[in-house]
Amino acid sequence: MKSLCIALVCALLSSVSFAQNTQNNSVKLTSDDTIKNSEIRDILNFEGIEFKKLKFAGKELADKTYKLTVKEIWDGKIKTESTIIDSNVMPYDELKKINDTVFNLKIISKLTPDNKLKMNFCFPRFSTEKQFDAIKSDDYSLRNIASNAGTKIIYGKKFYLLAYILPYEKDGSKYWCAVESSGKNIENWGKEFGIKHYLVFEMVFE
Numbered sequence: 001m002k003s004l005c006i007a008l009v010c011a012l013l014s015s016v017s018f019a020q021n022t023q024n025n026s027v028k029l030t031s032d033d034t035i036k037n038s039e040i041r042d043i044l045n046f047e048g049i050e051f052k053k054l055k056f057a058g059k060e061l062a063d064k065t066y067k068l069t070v071k072e073i074w075d076g077k078i079k080t081e082s083t084i085i086d087s088n089v090m091p092y093d094e095l096k097k098i099n100d101t102v103f104n105l106k107i108i109s110k111l112t113p114d115n116k117l118k119m120n121f122c123f124p125r126f127s128t129e130k131q132f133d134a135i136k137s138d139d140y141s142l143r144n145i146a147s148n149a150g151t152k153i154i155y156g157k158k159f160y161l162l163a164y165i166l167p168y169e170k171d172g173s174k175y176w177c178a179v180e181s182s183g184k185n186i187e188n189w190g191k192e193f194g195i196k197h198y199l200v201f202e203m204v205f206e
Helices: 002-014 038-047 186-193
Strands: 026-031 050-057 065-074 076-084 103-109 114-121 127-134 141-144 159-165 168-172 173-175 197-205
Touching: 050 141, 050 186, 065 127, 065 186, 159 186, 186 197
Parallel strands: none
Antiparallel strands: 026 050, 050 103, 065 076, 065 197, 103 114, 114 127, 141 159, 159 197, 168 173
């Protein structure tokens, strides 16, 4: 089980909002994982469900397409790379492009009893569910890594958005923040920290 103390420290160290350059050619990203209803928050914690709310804002975000992809990394190597959503190939024209200067994305995720990372990606007008193979561990944690990576979200340039990680273990303790804040070489975390498995999500607005 995750150490509550370490989780609280991580929460304090990680900013709930990440502001990007507000030039016309960039996007501002803010996140708010607050669950105001304490009973719902208790249920989510009991069931091991994670809930993230991301908000993208940009003067030129309207009429842009977007793509979200994921890399599955096992034993320090990228085993698979797949697409979660590519709006440009959506079957309906009204879903192909963003129709506002604000774009919201919610993610609900958990580890299932059969060792799958089950994730629901909720976009403004639709949602899609994905499942990924995982190891038997209650230590998976979904992190917004765009802020710690120091990413500037520029139109047409892919950026790291999320990572579903296991902790770095040392002397009987587990450290998620040490992994999350270790730098930009995100795809090398498995080798650097001896992490068996994790997911890395990338996104682009075009």
